[in-house]
Each structure stands twice: as structure tokens, then as C-alpha cells.
Amino acid sequence: MLLQVDNIHVHYGPVAALKGVSLEVGESDFVTLIGSNGAGKSTTLRTISGLNTPTAGEIIFDGNRIHGLSADRILRMGIAHVPEGRRVFKDLSVTENLLLGAFTRDDQDGIKKDLSQVFERFPRLLERKTQMAGTMSGGEQQMLSIGRALMSNPRVLLLDEPSLGLAPNIVRDIAQILTEINEQGVSVVLVEQNAELALELARHGYVLETGNVALEGDAKGLMDNEHVRKAYLGI
Amino acid sequence: MDLVLQSIVNGLIQGGFYSLFAIGLVLIFGVMRVVNFAHGELVMVGAFTIWVVHAQFGIGYIPAIAVAIVLVTVIGLLMERVLFRPTRADPLAGLICSIGVLFILQVIATLVGGDGPSKQVPPPYHGTLVLFEMIRIPYQRVFSLVVSAAALGGLWFFLTRSKFGWALRAVAMDREVAALQGINTNKISIVAISVGAALAGLAGGLVAPLGNINPHMGHNVIVTAFIVTIVGGVGSLSGAILAAILYAMFHTFVTVYFGATIATIAGLTLMVVVLIVKPTGIMGVKVSE
Numbered sequence: 026m027l028l029q030v031d032n033i034h035v036h037y038g039p040v041a042a043l044k045g046v047s048l049e050v051g052e053s054d055f056v057t058l059i060g061s062n063g064a065g066k067s068t069t070l071r072t073i074s075g076l077n078t079p080t081a082g083e084i085i086f087d088g089n090r091i092h093g094l095s096a097d098r099i100l101r102m103g104i105a106h107v108p109e110g111r112r113v114f115k116d117l118s119v120t121e122n123l124l125l126g127a128f129t130r131d132d133q134d135g136i137k138k139d140l141s142q143v144f145e146r147f148p149r150l151l152e153r154k155t156q157m158a159g160t161m162s163g164g165e166q167q168m169l170s171i172g173r174a175l176m177s178n179p180r181v182l183l184l185d186e187p188s189l190g191l192a193p194n195i196v197r198d199i200a201q202i203l204t205e206i207n208e209q210g211v212s213v214v215l216v217e218q219n220a221e222l223a224l225e226l227a228r229h230g231y232v233l234e235t236g237n238v239a240l241e242g243d244a245k246g247l248m249d250n251e252h253v254r255k256a257y258l259g260i
Numbered sequence: 261m262d263l264v265l266q267s268i269v270n271g272l273i274q275g276g277f278y279s280l281f282a283i284g285l286v287l288i289f290g291v292m293r294v295v296n297f298a299h300g301e302l303v304m305v306g307a308f309t310i311w312v313v314h315a316q317f318g319i320g321y322i323p324a325i326a327v328a329i330v331l332v333t334v335i336g337l338l339m340e341r342v343l344f345r346p347t348r349a350d351p352l353a354g355l356i357c358s359i360g361v362l363f364i365l366q367v368i369a370t371l372v373g374g375d376g377p378s379k380q381v382p383p384p385y386h387g388t389l390v391l392f393e394m395i396r397i398p399y400q401r402v403f404s405l406v407v408s409a410a411a412l413g414g415l416w417f418f419l420t421r422s423k424f425g426w427a428l429r430a431v432a433m434d435r436e437v438a439a440l441q442g443i444n445t446n447k448i449s450i451v452a453i454s455v456g457a458a459l460a461g462l463a464g465g466l467v468a469p470l471g472n473i474n475p476h477m478g479h480n481v482i483v484t485a486f487i488v489t490i491v492g493g494v495g496s497l498s499g500a501i502l503a504a505i506l507y508a509m510f511h512t513f514v515t516v517y518f519g520a521t522i523a524t525i526a527g528l529t530l531m532v533v534v535l536i537v538k539p540t541g542i543m544g545v546k547v548s549e
Contacts, residue, residue, distance in 0.1 A: 096439035129442035
């Protein structure tokens with residue numbers, strides 16, 4: 026297993042945000058975490074990428090324990106995180122944002138190649154490469170945030186609510202791109218409130234409720250699950 | 261007319277000097293989210309070092325500046341490691357620690373220099389540059405302007421052209437997301453405080469032969485730095501430089517026509533007006549949480 030989260034607990038002060046979450050992500054896997062606000066989806070991603078530290082439990086990536094390491098070291102190991110709310114560097118240009126995504130790399134040729142690949146994948150970013158990131162639309166900023174994460178050449182890509190607040194056609198574009206990225210061998214962990222979209226894209230799904238994994242299974246199976254249909258798909 | 265031109269030149273020189281310490285304050289705040297109240301004392305330590313090393317021990321002025329820069333940088337690094345890093349979760353704690361450092365440095369300076377009258381360092385550069393037969397600039401101030409401009413130019417180059425400079429700006433914009441790009445934010449904090457403290461040490465070295473050196477001289481420095489940072493926009497480096505020059509012009513002109521005390525009062529009034537009318541300053545960026 027490429028990434029294994031084993032029974033992690035996370036506290037914000039005295040408040041328990043995660044109460045024993047376990048999940049597994051294989052090579053070239055596509056996993057989604059769904060659940061309502063406050064269920065612990067974002068906290069799970071933040072703990073994997075090192076922004077939060079678990080109070081108990083283990084996270085193993087490629088055979089190494091990574092919980093407790095700082096976020097910059099975890100990125101170097103091959104886990105990139107596209108944070109909630111896109112959070113591009115607003116006062117830097119599109120190109121500068123992308124090059125910062127490759128901060129840890131020294132292979133100039135590889136960086137150049139990946140930069141042109143990101144521009145190929147997101148032609149809108151190429152059109153706006155010298156523009157300040159803060160002046161772009163929400164959809165463009167989301168593309169930039171994903172592009173920036175890809176520039177580190179990750180093995181696992183964590184995405185937190187990439188569809189939030191975007192027009193349906195842009196959401197479609199981004200879904201298409203996530204599928205392509207996954208097909209090229211990058212494992213994707215997608216956190217989404219849009220459960221229908223998430224289960225459609227993913228192979229495996231986890232349903233988080235109040236800091237626990239309430240349900241897990243094959244994405245198609247979850248889509249047919251009575252509880253999931255009622256609570257998250259509104260059917 | 262002569263007086264106006266002369267005041268513009270004086271304001272420009274003063275502005276370069278203000279920029280040196282104001283930009284350090286902005287860098288440290290931007291990257292570490294700590295308001296370094298001891299920043300004026302870092303300038304004071306720089307000036308005191310010139311008095312001790314150059315005026316007392318007779319070592320050359322330029323080597324003395326180098327000693328001042330190194331000493332103040334070391335103090336800055338100690339502050340980062342011992343005070344600011346452990347208290348990062350609570351910005352108020354960092355601020356209070358920096359006030360503690362302010363008093364400690366004042367007391368040390370008093371112990372070193374005694375609490376007699378202010379010290380003077382005789383200017384190492386003599387003579388006056390006369391431009392167009394009407395603007396007179398002592399060579400000491402020419403030196404100050406050239407060195408300030410070179411230091412600011414170097415900083416600008418570092419921030420906009422080097423990978424580390426980008427990383428520093430990224431941390432100032434969003435510390436968490438910078439870490440997600442693989443940037444070691446502790447390392448960047450060290451760079452930020454080193455640069456900020458080194459510039460404060462340099463500012464102290466430049467001001468030493470031009471004014472009175474005493475343990476409390478940091479007070480004026482920090483008041484000026486606050487005015488400049490707030491007028492320029494908290495967190496904006498270019499805003500800080502622009503505001504430093506504008507404020508120095510303003511201060512020089514009010515001093516020439518109304519006196520120094522009025523100038524300081526007017527400066528503080530300007531700061532309050534900016535806070536009320538345009539709290540983000542002239543080039544301000546919103547501080548994100």
C-alpha cells in the first residue's frame with residue numbers, strides 16, 4: 026500500500042476533530058472522502074500533508090512513517106496538497122506560483138518540461154502566465170493551485186474541495202483533468218462535498234461522519250448505498 | 261528655491277535611511293507575524309558598536325560597520341530561536357518578548373556606555389559636496405545615501421530574482437501554503453530576521469556619525485518605523501520604501517518650516533489619519549489569516 030492512514034486522532038485544543046480515521050491509498054489509486062461540513066475531511070488531508078499532527082495513530086507512506094514530519098519534508102517525499110480555497114500566492118504571477126511549486130527541485134530541464142506540460146493541460150494559465158494570480162477568476166485560481174501542486178512531481182495528490190464555488194462547466198473541466206492526472210499514474214485523494222461527482226470519479230470511497238469513518242467501499246457500491254443516497258446524494 | 265531643493269535632497273537621504281529599518285520591520289512581521297518592538301534598539305546597538313569599535317578602539321569606520329552588522333544579526337538570530345520560534349502560536353507573546361528585549365538592550369547599552377551625555381562619533385568623511393552651486397551635502401550623508409540605496413537595491417534583487425527571495429515572499433503571503441510547496445518556513449524565518457537585523461545594524465552604523473548616540477535613541481527609530489509601515493501598508497515592502505521616502509520628505513519640510521517637534525507630532529497625526537481613512541496604507545495588502 027502506497028499510503029496508509031492508521032487510526033489517527035487529531036485534536037484542536039480540547040476538541041477532537043478525528044477520532045480514529047483509517048484509510049488506504051494504493052499506487053495510481055483514486056480515493057475520495059465525502060461527508061458533511063465538520064466531519065473531518067479537511068483535517069484528514071491536513072494531517073497527511075503535515076499541517077496538523079495526529080495525537081495518536083500512524084501514517085505510513087511508501088514504507089516510512091511520516092506523521093510528525095513537517096509539511097515541507099512530506100512534500101519532498103512525494104505528497105502534494107491542493108488546499109481548500111485554492112490559496113494561490115496572490116501577489117505573484119502565474120509562472121512564479123508554478124515555479125514555487127517546484128521549489129524543492131533542482132532539475133532545470135525537468136522543471137521546464139513540467140511547466141510546459143501544466144500549460145498544455147491548462148491553456149488558460151498559459152494565456153495568463155504573467156498575470157498576478159490574485160486577479161484571476163476562481164476557476165483559474167483552482168487550475169493554478171492544481172498546477173502548482175503538480176510542479177512538485179508528486180506520487181500522491183491531495184485535493185480539498187476543488188469544485189467549491191465554481192461554475193458547472195469548470196467543475197467538469199477539472200474533473201476531466203483529475204482523471205487524466207490519475208491515468209498518468211498519480212494517486213489522487215479527493216475531498217468533496219459534491220459527493221455525486223466524487224463517487225463518479227473515484228474508485229474507492231470513505232464516508233466521514235463526526236471524525237469517524239462511517240462507511241467505506243467501492244465508489245460504485247457507495248453510490249447505491251441507501252444511507253449515502255439519502256444523506257449525501259439527496260435522492 | 262534653494263531651501264526647497266536642499267530639503268528635497270535631505271529628505272531623500274533621510275528616506276533611504278528610514279527605509280533600511282522600516283523594511284526590516286516589515287520583513288520580520290511579514291514572515292514571522294511578530295511586531296518587533298526591539299527593532300529600534302537593534303539600530304541603537306549598531307550605532308553603539310560604531311562608538312565602541314571605531315571611536316573608542318580606533319578601528320576603521322567600514323570594519324566597524326561590518327562588526328555592527330554581524331553583532332546585530334547575531335542578536336536577531338538569538339531572538340528568533342529563543343523567543344519568536346517557541347512563541348509562534350501566540351503573536352502577542354512574541355510582541356511582549358520583543359518589548360523585553362528592548363529594555364534588556366537599553367540596559368546593556370547603559371552599562372557599556374554609562375548614563376552620561378549622548379556619545380558623538382566624529383564623521384570619518386569630511387567635506388561637502390556642492391551641486392549646482394546651491395545644494396550642499398556633507399560627504400558623510402552622500403556615503404549614507406549611496407550605501408542605503410545599494411543595500412535596498414541588493415535586497416530588491418534578492419527578493420524578486422532569487423528562488424529564496426520568492427520563497428520568502430511566499431511565506432509572508434501564506435506560511436502554511438508555502439510549507440506545502442516544500443519551503444522550510446523555519447529556514448525562511450532565519451533568513452528574514454537575519455536580513456532585517458543586518459539592515460538595522462547597517463542603519464545604526466550609518467547614523468552613528470550623524471547624530472547623538474544614547475541608549476534611548478531606538479525610541480525615535482521605532483516611532484518612525486511604525487509611521488512608515490502603517491502609511492506604506494503593513495506587509496508591503498515596496499509600500500514601506502515609498503512611504504519611507506515620502507515621510508522623510510514630509511518630516512524634513514515640516515522641520516524646516518515649523519520645527520522638529522511639530523514634525524514628529526504631524527507624522528503621528530498622519531499615521532492616525534491613514535489608519536482611519538485607509539487602514540491598508542498606500543500599497544497595503546490585506547493580511548490573511
